[in-house]
Amino acid sequence: MNAFTFFDVETPNRSNGQICQIGVIRTDGSGREEYKRGFHVDPQTYFDAFNVRLHGVSPRHVEGAPTLAELWESELWDVFAEATLVAHNAKAVDLRILAKDLARYGIEPPATDYICTLAMARANLSFLPSKGLAAVASHYDVALARHHDALSDAEACAGIFWAMVDQFGMPAPKPFACAGTLR
16 A cells, blocks of 8 residues: 555544544655545534543534534545544544444445554663653644644654655554454
């Protein structure tokens, strides 16, 4: 694959099955940015106060916003297809939530590979007390303007990824097989 799609999602409640915000950045194989957008998404469900405090997205922010299915069809499919997906805590959080939310609309995510920047940090930065997004971004002097804003987190993930690739080389991607592994 010659493209990378960095993304982060925020959820409206503790069920972590719906998305209320998504940030997406696509680069070519050398890191040149080709696409960058953040979206509010109508999760068609309730919001927990904890989640609203964490990321700042409330029901009024998603009023009139597209559902994930609408956004996927109109814009995101092309950005996610034929790219290696990259997220911080990819399999346990972002990929699982994306697959779960798409599944409720009967949409299957593209068959592709993924790379997890949290796994990269755990493998290469054992001296850091925390491998969380904010700690790793700070270590590499990567801007994290507003932690838990999906686009800001996706930007930090991209910065961390390219800094680690420069330092340690390109990691081997893993297959993103949503059926079976993300349930």
